[in-house]
Amino acid sequence: MPSNNDELKNLKSGDGELSRRGFLKGAAIGISSIAVPFGTADASIWDEFFQKHFKEMSQDELQSTIARLEKDYKADYGVDIKVGTEKPIPNTLFGYGLDLSRCIGCRRCVYACVKENNQSRHDPQIQWISVLRFKKGEKWVSDLEESEIYYNPDEVPEEGYFYMPVSCQQCENSPCAKVCPTKATWKEPDGIVVVDYNWCIGCRYCMASCPYGARHFNWAKPNIPKEEINPDTHYLGNRPRIKGCVEKCTFCIQRTRKGKYPACVEICPVGARKFGNLLDKDSEIRYCIDKKRVFRLKEDLNTRPKFYYFFSL
């Protein structure tokens, strides 16, 4: 729970930011937070306001946007954060496999993801992976109504239960991209559903449309300890987010577009998480689909996820 001091600190840092940018030129502006910075000397705020959609920026515009973001992040977090814009690898369609026979519900993946992807630690706490616990033999898969997210035993796995981590299923028919009123979220050619955080207006229609609870909202400015910032970021991925925008799992776009495995795959102590290229018939994920019985969550909704659950045992 945040103390009042924390809140005060937040406020103060907010104020500092304003004065640093020469925000308040005239004292006439009563409610500083509402006032759009008319007459500000610093163009950066206007640049932010008028920033174009990611897909519509020219190479020059993109570069200056990245430079501005990196400068702002430096000011905010005191860390040199690199914002990458790696493009999709040709002939690649990412797919994910999760072995329900193996998962023990230890939540290592949840926290590896939080750290890798610079998620807000508290106020609000944002976690892209939710691990659901089900009682063996009870109904579970269709509406997940009997799930338990807050299980907290001394040790896992528990007798009589099994676990199912859920994060973004990277649907081919993504309801979120369909309903977004501003095209701030879309499916990339490599199959990753991404968000342009600077274009999102925060209407949360996508959250209502997502059948997997995969989209999360920055109810406040994210709180990330400076010393825990992951400086290796991607524009459409794990760069620190803004208050009031929606975010989600991107299969660790900053890693996977460089050939690395997602952070959750690498942390999983039981090797339950599989990742690869669906278009490569020799990939782990294709072998999984060919050789195992796989299913996808809420298949009745025809979202066509690229996230496959399977049972190795």
Next chain:
Amino acid sequence: MISKNFFIALKSLAKGGKLYYLWLLILVSLIINGALNYAHQFDRGLIVTAMRDPVSWGFYISNFTFLVGVAAAAVLLVIPAYLYHFKPIKEIVLFGEILAISAIVMCLLFVTADMGRPLLGWHILPLIGKMNFPSSLLAWDVLVLNGYLFLNLTAVLYILHRLSQGKEYKMAFLFPVVLISIPWAISIHTVTAFLYNGLSSRPFWNASILAPRFIASALCSGPALMLLIFQLIRKVSTIQISDTAIFKIAELIAYAMAVNLFLFAAEVFKEFYSHSIHLAPMEYMYFGLHGHHNLVFWLRLAFFCNVGAFFLFLIPKTRQSYLTLNIACVMVITGVYIEKGMGLIIPGFIPSVLGEIYEYSPSLVEKFVGLGIWACGAMVFTLFVKFAIPIYSGSLLPPEVHEKLHPPKEHPGRRSDDLYEKAH
């Protein structure tokens, strides 16, 4: 071109009785309070609301949905007034349209209050932004709501403009506007219903009955609100609103409520009889789910109100007694406000898509901001009506013109009744 009476009417906004000033004072203080709370929300983010990831829409969107219904209901008055020249209603349709305008203004404010980054609102606009049309129903909603606002403003301002010059309005101009606005009114509520209806992730909303029920319930609550307002206008101004008109509207509400209740019964039957897993939200609403029952009281109250009001509106005796009529109006407004507000939005999220139950109830900030927006709507309505009354009643016109437009009425009630009989 603009008649000087327009400006005289504008000036009259500042003049009024003690009650008028008190009313404005209350509204202004509620608006200021709402604005301060909104400033707080803007500064800190929506974390000051009680909404969280599992229930990501709440009080704001609930009010928005209800108010779209109120705005749409203006059509109920427009149809008979303009198309069938049913005189008693025609006289008051202007106020219905002003109510629609106020409701749309509130709708837009509620949506804005709900946005995480309202300053980027321009992203949703066509041409300058990147509107996801026709894929996103929210994009449709932006178009139809603003279009509806524009249509109603056009109609109202045109009528007032003509009247202020002492002329009757030309049907040649008004008729096309009215003709468009009728399907448009249906469309704003249909599109808003589709906004929820289209989400396969939320079985509670993903039912085809949603849009028809939206329309039916809107045709109850909107007119009920108008009935109350008309009685008020009749009291505080010289505007004549006949009993016939009021009772006719009350009768229409009874029919609309009958349809609403029938559709509700169809929904209840389907869910409870088939008893599939998608019953969960309904179970939560009327009986509670896994020990959570925040909404049960409210939704049972809504049901009681709707059924009770249906009979009060249906039976001529209770419909034509102002005491029972007004009780019925309040019941309908309460019932539909619950049912098409929180009672519609919250169960869509309960249980959440991952099976979680988060019992949402709005924070103080949400309530204050909401109250402020309602006060804004009331302010728009009050000032607009205050502006319209002198023009509409012809009191600003030279006496001879006034006489011509508004022949003296010795027995206003009977006169209207005569017309009523002629209309049938």
Next chain:
Amino acid sequence: MKIKIAVQFLVLITSLFLMSLAVGAADAPKKTAPINKEGIPKFFVPSPPFTEGIYPCSNCHAGLDVNTKPRVLKDEHTNIVFKHAEKQRWCLDCHNASDRDVLHLTDGRLIPFTESYALCGQCHGEIYRDWKVGLHGKRTGMWNGEKMYRLCVNCHNPHDPKFKELKPEPAPLRPSENGQIQSSTINHE
């Protein structure tokens, strides 16, 4: 500076150790035909997880008599709890009696500890196949390039292979606890 020298020294020692492992490994299987290496991954995390100082086994076993009678060990290796089909097997079903620095398959072929997967794969054929292609077990590295593999024994204790329970990471905050700011009023202004 001192640290640097220490690190270099450590690297030297480690590589010497690994070289000796490799030499041992190269020596051992000479006695019989090599195992089928088809589909065996190329990259492994370093070395099987030996208890410190226990390898090479010949350090102790070289001078000892070989007792091939199945029995419960009373004097040495008492820390090993054997829970792996223990009713059907004992030490020398996998460990090689005459040369303790290698393992042996059921057909008598000898394999180094670094190729122990071939031994496990004798019984766990399906898992062996899944493992080779990358479906069983943890993988790190590149999804489209060099993948780091682990030996079976890097994750499973061969004497007691069932995974041990873990303490889970903390549960997420409930929505009602997530962000207490809402209770504060606008008094900061």
